Amino acid sequence: xxxxxxxxxxxxxxxxxxxxxxxxxxxxxxxxxxxxxxxxxxxxxxxxxxxxxxxxxxxxxxxxxxxxxxxxxxxxxxxxxxxxxxxxxxxxxxxxxxxxxxxxxxxxxxxxxx
Amino acid sequence: xxxxxxxxxxxxxxxxxxxxxxxxxxxxxxxxxxxxxxxxxxxxxxxxxxxxxxxxxxxxxxxxxxxxxxxxxxxxxxxxxxxxxxxxxxxxxxxxxxxxxxxxxxxxxxxxxxxxx
Numbered sequence: 001x002x003x004x005x006x007x008x009x010x011x012x013x014x015x016x017x018x019x020x021x022x023x024x025x026x027x028x029x030x031x032x033x034x035x036x037x038x039x040x041x042x043x044x045x046x047x048x049x050x051x052x053x054x055x056x057x058x059x060x061x062x063x064x065x066x067x068x069x070x071x072x073x074x075x076x077x078x079x080x081x082x083x084x085x086x087x088x089x090x091x092x093x094x095x096x097x098x099x100x101x102x103x104x105x106x107x108x109x110x111x112x113x114x
Numbered sequence: 115x116x117x118x119x120x121x122x123x124x125x126x127x128x129x130x131x132x133x134x135x136x137x138x139x140x141x142x143x144x145x146x147x148x149x150x151x152x153x154x155x156x157x158x159x160x161x162x163x164x165x166x167x168x169x170x171x172x173x174x175x176x177x178x179x180x181x182x183x184x185x186x187x188x189x190x191x192x193x194x195x196x197x198x199x200x201x202x203x204x205x206x207x208x209x210x211x212x213x214x215x216x217x218x219x220x221x222x223x224x225x226x227x228x229x230x231x
Contacts, residue, residue: 105160
């Protein structure tokens with residue numbers, strides 16, 4: 001595709017429910033990143049994929065958060081048993097290789113946990 | 115750990131004027147990358163400009179240019195002939211060089227820029 005796409009654009013869920021957020025990177029990009037943007041914490045790194053493997057999961061805030069990537073393309077970020085503090089915009093970015101310095105971002109998913 | 119500081123939470127400027135956004139960072143590395151991203155109300159993060167630390171020449175992209183002062187660890191963004199479409203949040207970001215094993219972006223807290231008609 002022309003750019004990074006994310007779905008859904010917005011998600012409202014109840015506390016305790018699980019949610020899945022999807023990211024489609026730019027075609028041919030092997031590196032994929034998830035970031036979270038919240039009022040209190042600003043923009044923070046969550047996890048990075050090179051191909052289907054995740055060399056750096058250091059930013060995942062708790063074991064309720066997990067992510068996978070299949071076929072070296074689409075990635076899914078899953079949040080189990082959502083809490084109100086999970087409310088944020090979740091941004092996905094991709095780059096051609098992990099050692100290519102420019103990351104291109106998707107429009108994000110705004111998650112609201114009630 | 116690397117840190118990025120943007121000391122101007124908000125700025126406003128008249129259309130067609132020039133504005134400079136400040137950014138400082140802290141790192142012990144000598145080679146790295148610096149970026150300015152723009153985030154309009156649409157939420158899409160858009161790359162404005164990037165700078166490789168090993169390059170002495172300041173990067174420019176049309177109306178956007180940077181003043182990279184490596185010794186001072188300063189990386190300011192100058193927007194010339196500002197336009198209404200420049201209204202957005204601007205984030206300064208730092209990244210270690212390839213192969214360092216940590217290719218994540220570290221962001222500053224952002225500067226909200228408003229262009230006044």
